[in-house]
Amino acid sequence: MEEYPKIEIAPAKGKLGVLTPGMGAVATTFIAGVIAVRKGLGSPYGSLTQMGTIRLGKRTEHRTPLIKDFVPLAELDDIYFGGWDIFEDNAYQSALKAGVLEKTLLDQIRPELETIRPWKAVFDKQYVKKLDGDFVKTGGSKWDYAQMVMEDIQRFQEENKLDRMVMVWCGSTEIFLKPDKVHESLESFEKGLKENHPAIAPSMIYAYAAAKMGIPYANGAPNLTADIPAFYELAKETHTPLAGKDFKTGQTLMKTIIAPGLKARMLGLAGWFSTNILGNRDGEVLDDPESFKTKEESKLSVLDQILQPDLYPELYKNFYHKVRINYYPPRGDNKEGWDNIDIFGWLGYPMQIKIDFLCRDSILAAPIVLDLVLFMDLAKRAGFSGIQEWLSFYFKSPMTKPGLYPEHDLFIQLMKLKNTLRFMKGEEQITHLGADYYEFYK
Numbered sequence: 001m002e003e004y005p006k007i008e009i010a011p012a013k014g015k016l017g018v019l020t021p022g023m024g025a026v027a028t029t030f031i032a033g034v035i036a037v038r039k040g041l042g043s044p045y046g047s048l049t050q051m052g053t054i055r056l057g058k059r060t061e062h063r064t065p066l067i068k069d070f071v072p073l074a075e076l077d078d079i080y081f082g083g084w085d086i087f088e089d090n091a092y093q094s095a096l097k098a099g100v101l102e103k104t105l106l107d108q109i110r111p112e113l114e115t116i117r118p119w120k121a122v123f124d125k126q127y128v129k130k131l132d133g134d135f136v137k138t139g140g141s142k143w144d145y146a147q148m149v150m151e152d153i154q155r156f157q158e159e160n161k162l163d164r165m166v167m168v169w170c171g172s173t174e175i176f177l178k179p180d181k182v183h184e185s186l187e188s189f190e191k192g193l194k195e196n197h198p199a200i201a202p203s204m205i206y207a208y209a210a211a212k213m214g215i216p217y218a219n220g221a222p223n224l225t226a227d228i229p230a231f232y233e234l235a236k237e238t239h240t241p242l243a244g245k246d247f248k249t250g251q252t253l254m255k256t257i258i259a260p261g262l263k264a265r266m267l268g269l270a271g272w273f274s275t276n277i278l279g280n281r282d283g284e285v286l287d288d289p290e291s292f293k294t295k296e297e298s299k300l301s302v303l304d305q306i307l308q309p310d311l312y313p314e315l316y317k318n319f320y321h322k323v324r325i326n327y328y329p330p331r332g333d334n335k336e337g338w339d340n341i342d343i344f345g346w347l348g349y350p351m352q353i354k355i356d357f358l359c360r361d362s363i364l365a366a367p368i369v370l371d372l373v374l375f376m377d378l379a380k381r382a383g384f385s386g387i388q389e390w391l392s393f394y395f396k397s398p399m400t401k402p403g404l405y406p407e408h409d410l411f412i413q414l415m416k417l418k419n420t421l422r423f424m425k426g427e428e429q430i431t432h433l434g435a436d437y438y439e440f441y442k
């Protein structure tokens with residue numbers, strides 16, 4: 001057995017602050033959900049940290065603790081919420097408008113939700129064309145706004161006597177930005193902040209503030225944001241874990257469940273057509289071609305990596321892949337995602353798979369936010385910094401160390417996540433090698 005260094009994990013003592021730039025559907029469904037679970041009004045289904053177990057050692061040992069009993073995670077009771085938005089609505093009003101959770105549930109936790117009021121946002125309509133809001137910081141450079149965000153964070157920490165914090169971007173998807181020279185080093189990025197460089201989007205200003213303060217940062221949208229060398233450098237300097245991008249929920253979740261199965265059985269793929277209708281504010285923002293482009297890039301990348309057309313050209317070389325998102329207001333947050341998958345098998349005979357996933361976007365995203373908060377806080381206490389590839393499980397476009405390809409297969413991602421937890425605690429990695437061989441060759 002390979003020997004790993006022992007990792008010292010600081011205990012999850014005290015209060016944990018969660019900062020969300022963006023307090024719309026996802027953020028309020030997460031916040032209201034945590035408060036509801038705390039009060040016994042609901043269960044945290046969909047959350048690995050709350051429901052999941054982890055097998056340790058050999059199957060004969062029957063050691064399968066809950067993940068939250070295996071690694072020291074913050075308790076839900078110790079979580080405090082703060083965030084920014086371009087609308088002044090408190091978390092109760094915003095959750096009502098988002099229309100995800102029922103009013104009867106929200107009314108039972110109304111006093112708690114009403115105390116959560118956003119701070120003024122760093123916002124520029126240039127980067128999210130479909131939105132207009134006036135609850136924004138004004139009169140400064142991008143550098144000044146970064147300082148203001150840090151002041152908001154400091155005030156939040158002092159007022160609530162917080163021991164640790166985590167930031168998760170739950171804001172709208174910004175326009176597609178390519179990596180630019182200004183992103184290449186921390187020095188050029190900080191100069192760019194002072195000079196109001198156009199390649200520095202508002203989301204980067206929040207991420208900069210967090211990473212500068214050593215606060216773990218996860219990006220729930222496909223925006224470039226922290227996936228640039230300047231942030232890798234800053235994260236190293238301040239020992240900050242980074243993760244992203246774009247929560248893996250509805251259709252892409254399904255894609256990364258089904259594609260590995262097709263490949264496992266060596267079934268070929270001729271085409272995969274995916275279309276969605278959704279009617280929430282996210283859908284409206286994505287109706288703008290420039291924001292959709294950011295999302296499209298994120299959604300398209302998964303199949304190529306999973307199917308490896310270079311290794312299996314006959315099966316996967318020229319499959320046609322198309323993803324559409326259509327804004328359709330009557331559905332609100334209840335998205336419908338259709339997939340038509342044209343596959344072929346033995347002797348090239350064609351077959352079809354149709355998926356009609358009637359999902360609820362924010363219901364799928366909220367437990368991801370919770371898990372990321374708890375695991376990013378754990379990563380920080382375990383001394384991990386920089387890109388946290390073991391959290392790829394949660395993202396459509398996982399950030400990877402430069403030069404490495406992202407892993408999209410949900411099952412490999414889960415194995416990586418659980419093996420990282422085993423590694424943290426000095427437990428043996430699970431190889432799934434059959435017991436007979438193991439005994440025989442011992």
Ligand SMILES: NC(=O)c1ccc[n+]([C@@H]2O[C@H](COP(=O)([O-])OP(=O)(O)OC[C@H]3O[C@@H](n4cnc5c(N)ncnc54)[C@H](O)[C@@H]3O)[C@@H](O)[C@H]2O)c1
Binds near residue numbers: 121133
């Ligand atoms: N729900 C899902 O399944 C899912 C999956 C993957 C990614 N996402 C992403 O998560 C993000 C949030 O989704 P949502 O459904 O909550 O959207 P939403 O529109 O309900 O909420 C986003 C909020 O961010 C605010 N905002 C925009 N720019 C901001 C800024 N610069 N500073 C502060 N606030 C800002 C908006 O005013 C809005 O209230 C989106 O980017 C979405 O693409 C969601």
